[in-house]
Amino acid sequence: MTELAYIRNFSIVAHIDHGKSTLADRLIQLTGTVAERDMKEQMLDAMDIERERGITIKANTVRIDYPAKDGHTYVLNLIDTPGHVDFGYEVSRSMRAVEGSLLVVDASQGVEAQTLANVYQAIDADHEIVPVLNKVDLPAAEPDRVREQIEDVIGIEAHDAVLISAKTGLGIPDVLEAIVTRLPPPKTGDRDAPLKAMLVDSKYDSYLGVIVIVRIIDGVLKKGDRIRMMKTGGTYDVDDVGVYRPAMTSVGELGPGEIGYLNASIKQVRDTRVGDTITHEKRQTETALPGFKPSIPVVFCGLFPVDANDFEDMRDAIEKLALNDASFTFEMETSAALGFGFRCGFLGLLHLEVIRDRLEREYDIDLITTAPSVVYRIFTRDGEMRELHNPADMPDPATVEHIEEPRIKATILVPDEYLGDVLKLCQDRRGIQLDLTYAGSRAMAVYDLPLNEVVFDFYDRLKSVTKGYASFDYAIEGYREDNLVKMSVLVNDEPVDALSMMVHRDRAEMRGRAMCEKLKELIPRHMFKIPIQAAIGGKVIARETLAALRKDVTAKCYGGDATRKKKLLEKQKAGKKKMRQFGKVEIPQQAFINALKMDS
Amino acid sequence: MRDADQGAGFGLYVHWPFCQAKCPYCDFNSHVVSAIDQARWKAAYVSEIRRIAGLTGPRVLDTIFFGGGTPSLMDPDVVAAVIDTAREVWAPSNDMEITLEANPTSVEAARFAAYRDAGVNRVSMGIQSLNDADLKALGRLHSVAEARKAFGIARDCFDRVSFDLIYARQNQTLDGWKLELTEALDMAADHLSLYQLTIEDGTAFGDRFRRGLLRGLPDDDAGADMYEATQELCNAAGMPAYEVSNHARKSSESRHNMLYWQAGDYAGIGPGAHGRLTLNGLRHATDTPLQPTDWLRAVETGGTGDLTVQPVDGAEQGLEYLLMGLRITGGIDLGRYRSMGGAPLDRAGLERMVDAGLVEQEAGRLRVTPRGRPLLNAVLREIAP
Ligand SMILES: Nc1nc2c(ncn2[C@@H]2O[C@H](COP(=O)(O)OP(=O)(O)OP(=O)(O)O)[C@@H](O)[C@H]2O)c(=O)[nH]1
Ligand SMILES: C[S@@+](CC[C@H](N)C(=O)[O-])C[C@H]1O[C@@H](n2cnc3c(N)ncnc32)[C@H](O)[C@@H]1O
Ligand code: SF4
Ligand SMILES: [Mg+2]
Numbered sequence: 001m002t003e004l005a006y007i008r009n010f011s012i013v014a015h016i017d018h019g020k021s022t023l024a025d026r027l028i029q030l031t032g033t034v035a036e037r038d039m040k041e042q043m044l045d046a047m048d049i050e051r052e053r054g055i056t057i058k059a060n061t062v063r064i065d066y067p068a069k070d071g072h073t074y075v076l077n078l079i080d081t082p083g084h085v086d087f088g089y090e091v092s093r094s095m096r097a098v099e100g101s102l103l104v105v106d107a108s109q110g111v112e113a114q115t116l117a118n119v120y121q122a123i124d125a126d127h128e129i130v131p132v133l134n135k136v137d138l139p140a141a142e143p144d145r146v147r148e149q150i151e152d153v154i155g156i157e158a159h160d161a162v163l164i165s166a167k168t169g170l171g172i173p174d175v176l177e178a179i180v181t182r183l184p185p186p187k188t189g190d191r192d193a194p195l196k197a198m199l200v201d202s203k204y205d206s207y208l209g210v211i212v213i214v215r216i217i218d219g220v221l222k223k224g225d226r227i228r229m230m231k232t233g234g235t236y237d238v239d240d241v242g243v244y245r246p247a248m249t250s251v252g253e254l255g256p257g258e259i260g261y262l263n264a265s266i267k268q269v270r271d272t273r274v275g276d277t278i279t280h281e282k283r284q285t286e287t288a289l290p291g292f293k294p295s296i297p298v299v300f301c302g303l304f305p306v307d308a309n310d311f312e313d314m315r316d317a318i319e320k321l322a323l324n325d326a327s328f329t330f331e332m333e334t335s336a337a338l339g340f341g342f343r344c345g346f347l348g349l350l351h352l353e354v355i356r357d358r359l360e361r362e363y364d365i366d367l368i369t370t371a372p373s374v375v376y377r378i379f380t381r382d383g384e385m386r387e388l389h390n391p392a393d394m395p396d397p398a399t400v401e402h403i404e405e406p407r408i409k410a411t412i413l414v415p416d417e418y419l420g421d422v423l424k425l426c427q428d429r430r431g432i433q434l435d436l437t438y439a440g441s442r443a444m445a446v447y448d449l450p451l452n453e454v455v456f457d458f459y460d461r462l463k464s465v466t467k468g469y470a471s472f473d474y475a476i477e478g479y480r481e482d483n484l485v486k487m488s489v490l491v492n493d494e495p496v497d498a499l500s501m502m503v504h505r506d507r508a509e510m511r512g513r514a515m516c517e518k519l520k521e522l523i524p525r526h527m528f529k530i531p532i533q534a535a536i537g538g539k540v541i542a543r544e545t546l547a548a549l550r551k552d553v554t555a556k557c558y559g560g561d562a563t564r565k566k567k568l569l570e571k572q573k574a575g576k577k578k579m580r581q582f583g584k585v586e587i588p589q590q591a592f593i594n595a596l597k598m599d600s
Numbered sequence: 601m602r603d604a605d606q607g608a609g610f611g612l613y614v615h616w617p618f619c620q621a622k623c624p625y626c627d628f629n630s631h632v633v634s635a636i637d638q639a640r641w642k643a644a645y646v647s648e649i650r651r652i653a654g655l656t657g658p659r660v661l662d663t664i665f666f667g668g669g670t671p672s673l674m675d676p677d678v679v680a681a682v683i684d685t686a687r688e689v690w691a692p693s694n695d696m697e698i699t700l701e702a703n704p705t706s707v708e709a710a711r712f713a714a715y716r717d718a719g720v721n722r723v724s725m726g727i728q729s730l731n732d733a734d735l736k737a738l739g740r741l742h743s744v745a746e747a748r749k750a751f752g753i754a755r756d757c758f759d760r761v762s763f764d765l766i767y768a769r770q771n772q773t774l775d776g777w778k779l780e781l782t783e784a785l786d787m788a789a790d791h792l793s794l795y796q797l798t799i800e801d802g803t804a805f806g807d808r809f810r811r812g813l814l815r816g817l818p819d820d821d822a823g824a825d826m827y828e829a830t831q832e833l834c835n836a837a838g839m840p841a842y843e844v845s846n847h848a849r850k851s852s853e854s855r856h857n858m859l860y861w862q863a864g865d866y867a868g869i870g871p872g873a874h875g876r877l878t879l880n881g882l883r884h885a886t887d888t889p890l891q892p893t894d895w896l897r898a899v900e901t902g903g904t905g906d907l908t909v910q911p912v913d914g915a916e917q918g919l920e921y922l923l924m925g926l927r928i929t930g931g932i933d934l935g936r937y938r939s940m941g942g943a944p945l946d947r948a949g950l951e952r953m954v955d956a957g958l959v960e961q962e963a964g965r966l967r968v969t970p971r972g973r974p975l976l977n978a979v980l981r982e983i984a985p
Contacts, residue, residue: 525820527956527978550824553976555796555845561874562860562920563885569923572981 002075004185007257009077009215011059011094013122014104015112015471016083019134021045021056022166023104023175024080030172031064031076033245044080044246048361049354056082057354059090059201061213061259063243068180076179077243077259083114085473086348089295089327090201092121093274096292097200097215097259100128100183102175107133107141107163110442111153112471113413119154128183131161132175137168145440153439188217189256195219196285197278199229200259202269204323210266211248214278215259218285222253226281227264230288231273235281236264269326295327297345298406298476299352299455300389302333302370302498303359304341306580306589310365311340317363318342321355328355335392337496337582338368343390349455368580369593370498374452377404377479392497394486397537404479405502406451409434411444412462414470419443421465429453430482430504448477452502456596487512487541490533491519494583498592508534512542515595522591525549530585608864609693610656611663611856612686614645615870616671617892620703623739624804625766625797629872629890630669642678644899646685648869648907652886653689655879655909656867661690663856664698666720672702676714683719697760697855699724704750704763705742712757722760724793724854725751730780734769739804748787755789760852762791767830768823769797771816777826778833785837790852794830795845796823827974843928844973861928863921863940871895876912876920883912883940914941915985922984926976931967942985949982959983 012020021042028034028043044060045051059081067073079098081091095101101122105115122129131150133143143163150158162178164171201213214221221227225238242250243260254260266272275292279285305314318330329345346352352372360367376388379401388394388403410431414422416438426433426447435446449458454474462470487508489499499519503511512534519532527549534542554568579586619630664686666679683698699722700715702708712723727747729735735743742750754761765784767777784792799809799817808814818826834840839847843861846854859866868875868886871894875886887908889895898906912920917940925932953959958972958979972979 527958527975547821549820549975549978551796551820551827551974552978553844553974555798562876562924563874565923566916566919568977569919569980569984572977573984576981 002255002258004189004257006072006074007077007185008074008100008179008183009079009098009186009257009259010100010102010179010183011079011081011091011098011122012102012104013081013091013095013118014083014134015106015109015114015118016055018083018104018106018109018112018115019166020083020104021080023102023132023134023164023172024060024062024078026166026169026172027076027078027176028062028064028246030169030176031066033062033064049357055084056080057084057087057090058082058203059094060246061200061244061261062246063259064245066176066180069177070180074180075258076176079259081118084348084350085114085117086346086350088114088117088473089347091118092125093200093292095121095125095127096275097198097213098127099186100130100179102179103129103131104134104166105131105146105150105161106135107143107146108135108138110142110146111149111413111439113411113473114471116154116411116413117473117475119156129156130175130178130182131156131158133161133163134166136163137165137170149439149442153444186257190218191220191256193218194283194285195221195225195227195278195280196287196289197221197254198289199272199274199276199278201274202266202272202326204269208263210263210269210272212262212264212266212272212278213259214254214262216254216256217289218256219280220253220255221262221278223250227262227278228281228284229272230277230279230284231291232271232276234266234271236266238262238264268323270322272326274326295347297327297329297347298374298451299346299348299372300343300375301346301352301372302335302338302341302343302368302390303356304335304338304368304370304498306366306368308339313363314342314359314365314367317359317365318344320363321358325355327351333390335370335497337498338370338580341368345389349459366589368498368589371501371592371596372455373502374406374455376406376484376502379403388502391486391500391502394500394502397485402481403484403502404481405484407477407480408449408451408454408474409477410447410449410454410472410474412447412470412472413442413444414466416441416443418466418469419445422462422470425458425461425465429458430507449474450480450482450504451476485536487515488535489515489519490531490535491523491587492530492583492585493533494585496582496587499595501596505536508536509541516542516544518595519591520544520546522594523585523587526585528584608859608862609662609855610659610690610864611665611859611866612649612661612690613856613866613868613870613873613875614664614666614671614682615868615873616641616666616669616674617871617895618673619668619670620673620705620741621739622804624808625738625800627800627803627806628669631892633892636673638675638678640896642675642681644896645678645682645869648899649682649685649689649867651907652867652869652875652877656690656865656877659690659865660693661686662693662696663859664696665856666700668701670703670708671700672708672711672715676711676718679715679720680718687719697722699854699856701726702750702754703742704747706746706750709750709753712753716757721758722854723754723758723762724791725754725761725763727751727763728766729769730765730783731776734772737770738766751787760791761789762793762848762854763788764793764795766795766797768818768826770814772818772826774822774825774829778829781830781833785833785839788837788839791846791848791854792834792839793846794834796827824974831970841929841973844976858928861924863917863924863936877909879909883917884909885912886910915943918942919984923980926966926968926980929967931965934961934964934966937966945983945985953979953982 014020045056061079064076079094081094147158162174196217198215228235240263277288330342333343378388379385380399381401431447431449437444483505485505487503488495516532529548530546532544533540579588698720700720701724704725800806834847841847842853871892872890877884889906960967
């Protein structure tokens with residue numbers, strides 16, 4: 001138990017890749033929290049998928065002890081957060097558990113869209129903010145210019161920003177001093193009051209079950225305590241309390257101001273609610289914490305096993321994964337074309353990819369992903385409203401009064417020379433400009449855009465038209481009516497429901513053409529020719545023909561090596577398994593998602 | 601004592617794994633080295649022939665084929681030793697076919713007479729193109745003029761001479777190919793191999809292709825047009841295809857290659873050489889180390905662990921027979937397919953292919969039609985068990 005005055009709780013926030021996790025490494029290293037020989041890069045990014053992609057997906061907490069220049073040893077609880085917009089929810093709830101933020105800005109890149117989004121959240125959470133300019137070792141680093149930019153664009157004081165290189169270790173002692181001198185200790189905390197703790201996060205560990213991350217406000221939490229979750233009403237016996245260093249380390253108790261974990265034999269992540277208030281069953285606190293707004297999935301798609309026999313395995317896998325990640329939703333779905341599968345909801349496209357990758361890899365199931373869709377609101381003539389998660393469920397248009405779609409507010413930061421292309425892209429995607437301002441040689445464009453135009457490949461397109469120099473952040477704004485229709489796709493005259501999608505009427509011909517052209521490339525030639533059509537209702541709006549296969553033979557045979565030929569046949573037969581049969585036509589699994597990628 | 605029960609006869613394949621330079625399209629087991637110890641290779645081949653003869657016992661030998669690599673880099677004396685040993689351990693058939701693959705440079709042509717004296721009676725030359733710029737693009741070390749000259753020498757030395765061309769090359773047009781093929785048919789003796797360029801993984805072309813740098817390749821349709829034109833011109837010239845890429849005048853087919861396509865027996869010696877041998881009534885597959893040095897070591901140390909001999913089960917044999925046999929115009933004998941243990945074909949697929957006119961079944965044989973041949977891989981996917 002540490003006196004409040006010697007505790008500092010803070011989050012590390014930044015635009016993606018600006019070096020949060022690397023800074024966390026250095027703080028852990030310099031304070032000797034982890035032995036030198038056990039250090040590795042971005043050591044908090046423990047999930048395979050995080051290490052592979054080099055990004056943080058889950059926020060992580062670490063406690064470090066820091067003997068400061070003033071002669072006192074401080075307990076620092078840091079939370080390393082993800083930078084990608086899909087996982088913004090991790091950032092916002094992490095901030096609720098701490099009093100300050102280190103705002104990391106890459107000194108060679110400057111302020112980016114998520115830098116802004118994170119600062120505003122930190123200000124909302126009443127945080128003290130210490131700006132940290134990272135990567136000053138890079139020749140392209142321009143700390144003076146970026147300092148100015150922080151003041152101009154964000155409007156916070158930056159003259160005493162800490163200059164560091166998380167890579168070389170330069171400036172890290174200054175960061176530690178700034179944490180104790182410039183960030184505040186926890187404001188209140190009464191050790192003798194009834195227990196009041198915030199449920200910051202929960203994660204599933206295959207050995208230990210559900211681990212709950214808590215921030216103690218008042219009171220003391222000990223092993224053996226019987227606790228109650230005030231929202232969900234669940235009561236549990238605490239088996240263990242501890243802190244991350246970053247390995248899980250048991251401690252006798254957690255007192256006011258401290259952050260740590262508890263383990264209470266909870267079965268599923270879904271049994272816990274992030275933001276809930278934890279108290280003692282016997283002596284309950286009177287006022288619960290305000291709680292957090294739950295995260296809501298905004299992108300939906302169908303996931304189907306390539307091999308229909310894998311459905312039960314897939315159900316198992318999805319349920320297991322859901323134990324681990326409460327932010328995605330799933331329900332069973334049947335498709336005429338694809339059979340049994342699941343309609344799943346995600347926080348964004350990266351989240352979708354991550355979950356799909358994990359299902360395929362950790363559970364070894366080949367999946368077909370159908371067109372991602374947003375949630376539409378269908379208002380029928382009989383005055384009812386229903387949510388449409390799947391274009392295939394679109395009711396007869398004659399019964400529909402109007403349709404509303406979700407809109408977002410998008411903030412895009414981009415160097416001047418690419419602004420024209422960005423404005424055109426937003427225009428093409430039905431955007432409405434809300435604001436356009438300049439800071440130095442960079443423009444900040446704020447747009448009202450339909451989520452469905454952004455969900456799929458907007459970010460890829462943005463990166464390509466700006467050579468990677470633009471950054472992008474968005475927040476859901478609300479629903480608005482528009483002229484939306486369902487477009488279906490017919491392959492060899494048979495409708496393929498998994499390819500149908502909602503589109504704006506004015507963009508339908510264009511999308512239909514693009515879709516047919518893409519499918520023509522993606523479906524391998526067959527021994528007969530195949531018409532590919534896009535239609536609205538019964539009306540065909542675009543058409544392509546895939547010519548018949550004319551040549552598919554191995555020219556040269558390798559002497560007596562029949563083994564090679566057998567391998568080829570096996571490979572081709574395996575390739576055939578990765579296809580789905582629609583009538584007489586085989587469509588490769590990848591086609592369902594790749595057909596949607598547009599070149600503009 | 602012809603081996604009637606063992607199908608199509610018995611041959612010997614000798615792999616010579618060295619070339620002067622590696623061609624950018626080629627993924628055969630060929631290596632470029634600064635010096636070759638010919639005497640050492642001679643001894644190794646001779647010892648391999650004796651080892652295999654120990655497995656097969658006495659048999660009638662119908663063919664020998666020196667393939668590569670570039671066998672025309674072999675000392676004639678090595679070639680002679682191989683032929684002599686084979687003749688000694690097996691009974692040579694009285695019309696034995698002995699083929700050697702040759703590259704058409706002047707240096708190699710100078711050895712042709714010596715190869716003939718060693719017993720070679722058929723040569724297959726890698727001319728590849730009758731266009732100098734294209735030969736360069738294919739990384740070849742000879743010119744068209746040099747190739748023609750070498751071909752002339754070969755014709756003087758051997759009764760039977762074949763040559764290879766590669767088509768569907770970069771920037772090749774249909775008309776360009778027709779002209780070139782017409783010239784080739786004028787030049788041809790009794791046999792011609794016409795291969796559509798295949799981009800293989802792990803070759804220089806493969807790498808360039810993957811990086812999008814191999815430009816000007818004809819697309820699928822253009823390739824198919826060239827294939828069709830090839831059939832027409834060759835038919836008209838009396839050299840119809842008897843296999844996907846091989847054309848011959850009547851009775852001039854490569855008998856050695858026919859062994860592969862008709863599931864005959866063949867011994868394979870040299871690095872990476874495969875063999876199929878019927879031993880005590882059971883068919884076996886033989887395999888060898890791919891790297892020249894590994895192969896030499898295995899042979900010299902009697903390290904038979906790396907020179908494998910494994911039984912092939914009936915279904916596997918059937919599959920090989922199907923895959924190889926449908927390449928030739930004669931197709932396969934369904935009775936033989938069944939009796940070797942071939943698994944039942946995909947009935948529905950077979951019916952679809954017959955209905956589409958790509959496959960025909962007649963008098964107990966299964967054949968791919970001229971229309972089906974360019975689609976053979978797709979056909980096999982449909983009908984293979
Ligand atoms: N040159 C240089 N590179 C750095 C520095 N700090 C981080 N990097 C590199 O920048 C990249 C991103 O670093 P991370 O620490 O993963 O960034 P992050 O902000 O945690 O990224 P997300 O969690 O994905 O948002 C890595 O390749 C680091 O090695 C630095 O000070 N100098
Ligand atoms: C094993 S090579 C050996 C012939 C000899 N070394 C030569 O190059 O002249 C036999 C033939 O295969 C053909 N070939 C090799 N690689 C090929 C490819 N990638 N595509 C098409 N034909 C190929 C060439 O016509 C070559 O002549
Ligand atoms: S094509 Fe012939 S010469 Fe060229 S590398 Fe291959 S085997 Fe050697
Ligand atoms: Mg990170």
